[in-house]
Amino acid sequence: MRESSVIATRLLGWYDRHARKLPWRVPPGAGRGDPYRVWLSEIMLQQTTVAAVKSYFERFTTLWPTVEDLARADDAQVMAEWAGLGxxxxxxNLVACARQVAAQGGFPTTREGLAGLPGVGPYTSAAIAAIAHDAPETVVDGNVERVTARLFAVETPMPAAKPVLRDLAATLTPQKRPGDFAQAAMDLGATICTPRSPACTICPLTDDCDARARGIAADLPRKSPKKPKPERRGIAWVGLTNSAVLVEERAPKGLLGGTLAFPSTGWDGSDLPPPAPADWRQVGAVRRIFTHFALELTVMAAPLRRQRRAAGCPLDEFDPEALPGLMRKVWSLACPADPTATSPARSLT
Structure with missing residues (x-):
């Protein structure tokens, strides 16, 4: 019979030797993580890779070293620094949560208390409680689901298997060093028990793995067939004067909410005319895959009359890197870096 204490001992021993060095993490056995840094990293890591998050995390913690600093930050600056992270x-929610935490004098120490914060769901609350407060909470992300599915040879396809995998993972969570154990399981899934070609021969849990014994480790977890994503189409307008670019701040809620963007219509349910009278011409299209749909935006561009300057952002203050990824693609298409290219910006020089 599988002994959960043996698995915990083996996995923690492996983690002590092979833990990934990450900017938000304290070394194995060195105690609890800083709740602010744990929370910030976990929010950033939602639906995003470790490699993509590192530079953002380091920039945020340089600009705002504490949750109180972030609570005092200007919303627009935070959104600009977040641009590209999706x-x-x-x-x-990050700003709202920081302000609530600062107002109440610090982060809650329990999963239940943490779950009441803006943007903090079941996974994130368990992760902060375990890693920052050493609470024996079960932390289950995609890596842990994969490790658990293989350890117990769970063949039920995802996502139906999620409740089963969480219950099984809970049987392995130790009372001692639960934060290190959670991070160890995540590291194992990220570096050894990978989606394709798992390195079973060097896995510290190879003798405990039912899927390995049955020769089906690489096939798990099984996935239900994906439904095709619905297609949306819309238009984005890029208009410039000699000194300004026409941009707007999107509504606080909804897709790309609160971000700086070019006027657009159609794809988000809006039905708006062009933002200004002009000789608009089509310069191409950009495509982006979101979680629930695929989007194609036709990009229209035009030089604008000088009186439209007040409605735009001065070009010497405009930073394309502050745009969300979709709008950066729109800008790159409408105003390519090639100085010989025909674009609204070049036609005005």
Missing amino acids: YYARAR
Whole structure:
């Protein structure tokens, strides 16, 4: 019979030797993580890879070293620094959560208390409680689901298997060092028990793995067939004067909410005319895959009359890197870096 204490001992021993060095993490056995840094990293890591998050995390913690600093930050600056990380509701919740935490004098120490914060769901609350407060909470992300599915040879396809995998993972969570154990399980899934070609021969749990014994480790977890994503189409307008670019701040809620963007219509349910009378011409299209749909935006561009300057952002203050990824693609198409290219910006010089 599988002994959960043996698995915990083996996995923690492996983690002590092979833990990934991450900017938000304290070394194995060195105690609890800083709740602010744990929370910030977990919010950033939602639907995003470790590699993509590192530079954002380091920039945020340089600009705002404490949750109180972030609570005092200007919303627009936070949204600009978040640009490119995607899922912008996270950034809006980040500011709201920081302000609530600062107002109440610090982060709650329990999973239940943490779950009451803006943008903190079941996984994130368990992760902060375990890693920052050493509470024996079960932390289950995609890596842990994969490790658990293989350890117990769970063949039920995802996502139906999620409740089963969480219950099984809970049987392995130790009372001692639960935060290190959670991070160890995540590291194992990220570096050894990978989606394709798992390195079973060097896995510390190879003798405990039912899927390995049955020769089906690489096939698990099974997935239900994906439904094709619905297609949306819309238009984005890029208009410039000699000194300004026409941009707007999107509504606080909804897709790309609160971000700086070019006027657009159609794809988000809006039905708006062009933002200004002009000789608009089509310069191409950009495509982006979101979680629930695929989007194609036709990009229209035009030089604008000087009196439209007040409605735009001065070009010497405009930073394309502050745009969300979709709008950066729109800008790159309408105003390419090639100085010989025909674009609204070049036609005005």
